[in-house]
Amino acid sequence: MSVEIHFDGVSKYFGDFCAVENLTLDITRGEMVAILGKTGCGKSTMFNMVSGLQEPSSGSVRVQGRDPFREFDWFRGKIAIVFQNDRLLPWRTAVQNVELGLEMLDAPPAIRREKAMGWLAQLGLKGHENDYPHALSGGMRQRVSIARAFATDAPILLCDEPFSALDEITANRLRDEFAALVAENGKTAVFITHSIGEALKIGRRIVVLRRPARIALDEMPPANMSRDEADAIRDRIQAVLSE
Numbered sequence: 001m002s003v004e005i006h007f008d009g010v011s012k013y014f015g016d017f018c019a020v021e022n023l024t025l026d027i028t029r030g031e032m033v034a035i036l037g038k039t040g041c042g043k044s045t046m047f048n049m050v051s052g053l054q055e056p057s058s059g060s061v062r063v064q065g066r067d068p069f070r071e072f073d074w075f076r077g078k079i080a081i082v083f084q085n086d087r088l089l090p091w092r093t094a095v096q097n098v099e100l101g102l103e104m105l106d107a108p109p110a111i112r113r114e115k116a117m118g119w120l121a122q123l124g125l126k127g128h129e130n131d132y133p134h135a136l137s138g139g140m141r142q143r144v145s146i147a148r149a150f151a152t153d154a155p156i157l158l159c160d161e162p163f164s165a166l167d168e169i170t171a172n173r174l175r176d177e178f179a180a181l182v183a184e185n186g187k188t189a190v191f192i193t194h195s196i197g198e199a200l201k202i203g204r205r206i207v208v209l210r211r212p213a214r215i216a217l218d219e220m221p222p223a224n225m226s227r228d229e230a231d232a233i234r235d236r237i238q239a240v241l242s243e
C-alpha cells in the first residue's frame with residue numbers, strides 16, 4: 001500500500017490562533033476519504049496545505065513523497081481541485097472551461113477538445129458544450145468543474161465542499177455520479193464536507209476532525225453497509241461532533 005498523502009505532526013497557526021494541531025494522517029493511493037468537521041475546524045486549511053497553497057507552521061505534509069508548498073511546480077497535472085464555488089471563467093464556454101486545465105498542461109488542441117467533450121458527455125452535458133456558464137444551472141456548472149478536474153488525468157482529486165451550495169436533490173445525484181467516477185478512474189480523492197450524510201455517502205473512509213483540526217474518529221464503513229451499520233456510524237460521528 002503506497003501512501004499518497006502524508007501529514008506528519010502538522011500544526012498551522014495564524015498568528016496565535018491554532019487552526020490545525022499536531023495532525024498525523026496517511027492517505028493511501030486509491031482511497032476515497034471524506035474529511036468531516038464543523039465549519040471553522042480547519043478543513044480548508046488542511047486542504048490548502050495538501051494543494052501547496054499554504055505551508056505548515058510545523059511538521060510536514062508530503063504528497064507522493066514531495067513537499068507541495070516548496071515543489072509547487074512539480075505538482076502541475078498531479079492534483080485536480082473542485083471547490084464549493086465552480087470557479088468557471090464566465091467568458092469561456094463549458095468546453096473551453098474544461099479545456100483550461102489541459103491548456104495549462106500544454107496538451108495539443110485536438111486532444112484537448114476531444115477529452116473535454118468526452119468528459120462533458122460523461123457528466124451528462126452533451127448538447128451544452130458551447131453554453132456559457134451564465135446559461136447553466138448551479139448543478140450543471142458544478143458538473144463542468146468536475147469534468148475539468150477529471151479531464152486533466154490528475155491522480156489526486158481534492159474537493160472542498162463541492163456540493164454544499166447545491167440544492168439537496170441536485171447534490172444527491174451528483175454525489176453518486178462523482179463517487180462512481182472516482183472509483184472507476186482509480187483516483188485518490190480527499191473530499192471535505194461538513195455533512196455527515198455526505199461523508200457516509202462518499203467516504204470509503206471517514207476522518208472526523210475536532211477543532212483545532214485533529215482527528216477525533218477514523219472510520220472505514222463496510223461496503224454495502226446495512227442501515228443499522230450506517231446508523232451506528234452516524235451516531236458515533238454525531239457524538240464526536242456534538243462534544
Ligand SMILES: Nc1ncnc2c1ncn2[C@@H]1O[C@H](COP(=O)(O)OP(=O)(O)O)[C@@H](O)[C@H]1O
Binds near residue numbers: 038043045
Ligand atoms: N488566512 C487566515 N488567517 C487567519 N485565520 C484563518 C485563516 N484561514 C483560516 N483561518 C481560521 O482558521 C480556522 C479554520 O479555518 P478553515 O480551515 O477555513 O475551516 P473550515 O474549512 O473547516 O471551515 C477558522 O477559525 C478560520 O477563521
Ligand SMILES: [Mg+2]
Binds near residue numbers: 044045
Ligand atoms: Mg472550509
